[in-house]
Amino acid sequence: QVQLVESGGGLVQAGDSLRLSCAASGRTFSSYGMGWFRQAPGKEREFVAAISWSGSTTYYADSVEGRFTVSRDNAKNTAYLQMNSLKPEDTAVYYCARRPYSGSSAYMIDSYDYWGQGTQVTVSS
16 A cells, blocks of 8 residues: 655745655655646645656646656655645645556656645645
8 A cells, every 4th residue: 555645745935946855655655656736615626747767857737847847756755746836726735646657648647646645735825
């Protein structure tokens, strides 16, 4: 059983930064890609960013490209999402998830099997 635990969310002002962490249980973290999604009230869950198992390939939604950076530390079984220049429209619950098959699309929710419980990010204007 894989467990993913997000942390690092909070209430910040527009223009501020936050770094989210996703700690994974198990010994196979380095074998899988990881992704970040978010869900705002009344909206569907949407893709934010993803990273390959090695960290050599990253993917971003257009809305966060240039502001957010996804990374991972396989020695610590942890993935990160550095969020800079935050905007009120970034307000959402942020989830990390595991992508078990490298051939699947990193952008699609259905490519992910295990999910964390989410962490709230609120950006005030």
